[in-house]
Amino acid sequence: MLHMFNVTKIYPNNVRAVHDVTLRIRRGEFVFLVGPSGAGKSTLIKLIYREELPSYGQVYFNGRNTLRLKGREVLGLRRSIGLVFQDFRLLPQRTAFENVALALEVVGASGRQIKKLVPEALKRVGLGQKGYCYPSQLSGGEQQRVCLARAIVRNPLLIVADEPTGNLDPDTAWGLMELLEQFNREGTTVLIATHAWDIVNKMQKRVIALENGRVVRDEERGSYGHDL
Amino acid sequence: MLHMFNVTKIYPNNVRAVHDVTLRIRRGEFVFLVGPSGAGKSTLIKLIYREELPSYGQVYFNGRNTLRLKGREVLGLRRSIGLVFQDFRLLPQRTAFENVALALEVVGASGRQIKKLVPEALKRVGLGQKGYCYPSQLSGGEQQRVCLARAIVRNPLLIVADEPTGNLDPDTAWGLMELLEQFNREGTTVLIATHAWDIVNKMQKRVIALENGRVVRDEERGSYGHDL
Amino acid sequence: MIFNTVWFCLRRTAASLVRNFWLGAASAGMIAVSVAILAAFLLVAVNAGQMIKFLESQVEINVFLSPEAERWELRDRIQSLDGVTSVTFISKEQALKEMAASLGEKADLLTGLEDDNPLPDAFRVRASSADVVPAIAREIEFFPGVDKVRYGQGIVEKIVLIGRWLNVISLGVAALLALAAVFLIVTTIRLSVAARQQEVSIMKFLGASNWFVRAPFLLEGMIIGGTGAIAAVTGIGAAYYYLTLQVARVEKLSLLWFWQPVTDPQVLLPLAGGLLLLGIIMGGLGSIVSIKKYLKV
Amino acid sequence: MIFNTVWFCLRRTAASLVRNFWLGAASAGMIAVSVAILAAFLLVAVNAGQMIKFLESQVEINVFLSPEAERWELRDRIQSLDGVTSVTFISKEQALKEMAASLGEKADLLTGLEDDNPLPDAFRVRASSADVVPAIAREIEFFPGVDKVRYGQGIVEKIVLIGRWLNVISLGVAALLALAAVFLIVTTIRLSVAARQQEVSIMKFLGASNWFVRAPFLLEGMIIGGTGAIAAVTGIGAAYYYLTLQVARVEKLSLLWFWQPVTDPQVLLPLAGGLLLLGIIMGGLGSIVSIKKYLKV
Numbered sequence A, B: 001m002l003h004m005f006n007v008t009k010i011y012p013n014n015v016r017a018v019h020d021v022t023l024r025i026r027r028g029e030f031v032f033l034v035g036p037s038g039a040g041k042s043t044l045i046k047l048i049y050r051e052e053l054p055s056y057g058q059v060y061f062n063g064r065n066t067l068r069l070k071g072r073e074v075l076g077l078r079r080s081i082g083l084v085f086q087d088f089r090l091l092p093q094r095t096a097f098e099n100v101a102l103a104l105e106v107v108g109a110s111g112r113q114i115k116k117l118v119p120e121a122l123k124r125v126g127l128g129q130k131g132y133c134y135p136s137q138l139s140g141g142e143q144q145r146v147c148l149a150r151a152i153v154r155n156p157l158l159i160v161a162d163e164p165t166g167n168l169d170p171d172t173a174w175g176l177m178e179l180l181e182q183f184n185r186e187g188t189t190v191l192i193a194t195h196a197w198d199i200v201n202k203m204q205k206r207v208i209a210l211e212n213g214r215v216v217r218d219e220e221r222g223s224y225g226h227d228l
Numbered sequence C, D: 001m002i003f004n005t006v007w008f009c010l011r012r013t014a015a016s017l018v019r020n021f022w023l024g025a026a027s028a029g030m031i032a033v034s035v036a037i038l039a040a041f042l043l044v045a046v047n048a049g050q051m052i053k054f055l056e057s058q059v060e061i062n063v064f065l066s067p068e069a070e071r072w073e074l075r076d077r078i079q080s081l082d083g084v085t086s087v088t089f090i091s092k093e094q095a096l097k098e099m100a101a102s103l104g105e106k107a108d109l110l111t112g113l114e115d116d117n118p119l120p121d122a123f124r125v126r127a128s129s130a131d132v133v134p135a136i137a138r139e140i141e142f143f144p145g146v147d148k149v150r151y152g153q154g155i156v157e158k159i160v161l162i163g164r165w166l167n168v169i170s171l172g173v174a175a176l177l178a179l180a181a182v183f184l185i186v187t188t189i190r191l192s193v194a195a196r197q198q199e200v201s202i203m204k205f206l207g208a209s210n211w212f213v214r215a216p217f218l219l220e221g222m223i224i225g226g227t228g229a230i231a232a233v234t235g236i237g238a239a240y241y242y243l244t245l246q247v248a249r250v251e252k253l254s255l256l257w258f259w260q261p262v263t264d265p266q267v268l269l270p271l272a273g274g275l276l277l278l279g280i281i282m283g284g285l286g287s288i289v290s291i292k293k294y295l296k297v
């Protein structure tokens, strides 16, 4: 499903955030992306949905080189991915409900579908009562959960979540991880960049560890690799 | 040092975020504020530095009622606090160095002091090399550390950090907690809202637990109270 | 699906207008001011043109007849010339009376001339515009029975030249003001779009097509531009209407005899329509242009 | 400490101008356009005023003398009246020649009058403005040796009235345009400050005083407003200078004899200075006003 060949990303200020990364994620996998702060996790994720373009190397999604996509094909790529941004990126002038609905609106879903799917998604992340709130009226963890609801509401092929539990208490975080695992069981591929070592260790999924932009470890049923 | 009497905060949309909270933090204490997402931790913190005003009750800082402060006294209050915001609040058009320097500029520090103190603070949070970067050029964890550097650079009486390690890997997070403990040993009062149960459990400091806006637990040498 | 998308666009436009009310109102206000200035100038130009035309139509050609002239035949010939609007016969007696009147106090100079009037009969010819006066005069000169032709040589050429200048200048100024208005409208819209750059990039990352992102901004720009233009046109229109009433009042005192305010809807309506279109099109275009660079993600 | 603060403010202003270059440039451009429109209109108004004054100065009072008048004594008396700028003696012979010239073709009407000239001697009096003409005329009328006084009654009053109207209208329009410019400047600055609302609140939470936050915005607004105004004044000034050269050229052909473009620095410099001040003050004031609501945290 996702294939990276010798991908290097050098930012305009000459920072080499991702360094010669080659990896392959197959349909239906559940993958944790770990590594210290500044290791290049977010950059790697941005390369998938084309927020950034690789300086060298190729990224294949569903067998298509994402560098060569044009026009509507880029839309197709992005529409098949459910994204949780590390910095949330909620529209400040839209309520939680409207922010989640936006993900459906852009693909042209009907008003009926929206009325059905959005409250469902909000409920699944524990925000059934907060749909009418604007982001500025939500706590940090609540905003993060709105992002997750926006990512899952389209029932995407691939969920890519960048630090989806950083502002959440352990109980809530666990709840959401279980939610993502459930999606995964139903066939969705899941890629999560995280620092939650306890969750990674306990879930025993595939773990890809980055350090200074390089893949230093890639284990099935791996652990965070951090002994506290 | 900090004293809250029957403080209640009801937001304009009728959400009761903090409910009849009474607590006292003495000079030199190190306090963790814990609780599930949406419990009211950030709201409680905003009441301290007057981003929000309490609907009922009083907040005393250094023996002065913060509700009754006016003009320059509010500045005095804010200048004696080092703040880490949950949503970072870095100025996007200033480099990391300049963001940290701003905390000194507002109190009228000299250029020489700034040139000395800012790199020191950045180094202490592990960002010695990233001073020239704009926030958009930093990873999530790096931005969070810039915030912490901005909070400690003034060597404040009270450090109030809202979720300062949410985007950090465990090693870095531990390093920063130790840094805060060191400040605390030198006399600074520290108040940290966090979800990092492992850190809370291990450090054995005072823990105040909120739930639905109420204080449900307040223990010296407490734990996160979460058995994973 | 298309229907849904259109519906979402309309809803988003409405929501955004409500939520960015002050931004939109400020923008519409700026657009109103710039369109109003343009509108006011256009009215001035149209009226100045009218005034010149009126003055030109006051230019007379005096055709002095030889005593043996065939008056009525000649009159018909002159009448049938291109550009001639009226031909009036002035008998020598009438001419002497007019001269006496113009001499006023010194009219007694002319006493005794009544019986042996040295003045000739004449036609007073008016033309549609001062432009054609010299040509007409030259033509009439060779008609049989015409003794002399006089039309204030010198003055007429001046009026024609001033009229042409005024035309060129007012076209130039109108073009400059229109450019200024376009600049103001587009920049205003650009400032208001820049404030929402993040919104655009988020939608793009969620997989929104360019038109999905653009359409509400386009509509919003058109609505803001249109609102501003309507306010301007209505305001200036009302002020102008009041002015024409005032002028009509003053005119009775013949103080402004040379100014007949233009009220012909055939002139004014296209002007108003053009300004509305300017606001709407520039508002929309400004949005599209401003948003373009943010769409490239 | 104060010194540091001032220094930081200057540095922050410079940095902000560089970093928000496009926002600032767009704002300065909008301000330039609105000030330019105002400036152009003010020049038109000043010149129209000059034109009216010139026309007024062309108004003549004809003072006809009785044969027994003490010419030179009378002349001195008239000369010493308030508002009289020149007194010219026109002998009856000269008057007759002028009349003949004005009759042109029909001058033969006057043959034979040379020996028994019925015209009186006269003074031709010019006044500083048309306003005072009627009063002067009335006064002269009662001087001994004066037979009749004529000054184109009717026309003069019209010129005076038109002049007054023009004054009122141009003051009114100038005020409206100045208001429009103020609105445009303040709104522009407001839009550009709104884009940086977050910056303000962050600084406040860090304990910045209101003036610490405000000063760079104030300076920035003044610089942007000033830059816009300078651009406008320079542009319009250059265009006007070119125009005066052109007019001087045309004037030799006496096509625009009634228009002497105003070039007096004592008139133009205060105008330019005023517009610059308008830009600077409104830019600064706009900043301060716009930022006010964001400071309340």
Ligand SMILES: Nc1ncnc2c1ncn2[C@@H]1O[C@H](COP(=O)(O)OP(=O)(O)OP(=O)(O)O)[C@@H](O)[C@H]1O
Binding pocket: A011, A012, A013, A015, A016, A017, A035, A036, A037, A038, A039, A040, A041, A042, A043, A044, A086, B133, B136, B137, B138, B139, B140, B141, B142, B167, B168, B169
């Ligand atoms: N837009 C950018 N321009 C320049 N450098 C950047 C940019 N974004 C990130 N970097 C740099 O690239 C490196 C990797 O950043 P990235 O955001 O991928 O880290 P990360 O693994 O997500 O870290 P974190 O866990 O803190 O979020 C960092 O050193 C960062 O400073």
Ligand SMILES: Nc1ncnc2c1ncn2[C@@H]1O[C@H](COP(=O)(O)OP(=O)(O)OP(=O)(O)O)[C@@H](O)[C@H]1O
Binding pocket: A136, A137, A138, A139, A140, A141, A142, A167, A168, A169, B011, B012, B013, B015, B016, B017, B035, B036, B037, B038, B039, B040, B041, B042, B043, B044, B086
């Ligand atoms: N500005 C606001 N207006 C209205 N409601 C608000 C506002 N800010 C917070 N709330 C609500 O108040 C409650 C407490 O919010 P708060 O941000 O204090 O939670 P928190 O403990 O910091 O949570 P988290 O751990 O997720 O950051 C939440 O239910 C939230 O939705």
Ligand SMILES: [Mg+2]
Binding pocket: A041, A042, A043, A086, A162, B139, B140, B141
């Ligand atoms: Mg990251």
Ligand SMILES: [Mg+2]
Binding pocket: A139, A140, A141, B041, B042, B043, B086, B162
């Ligand atoms: Mg919080």
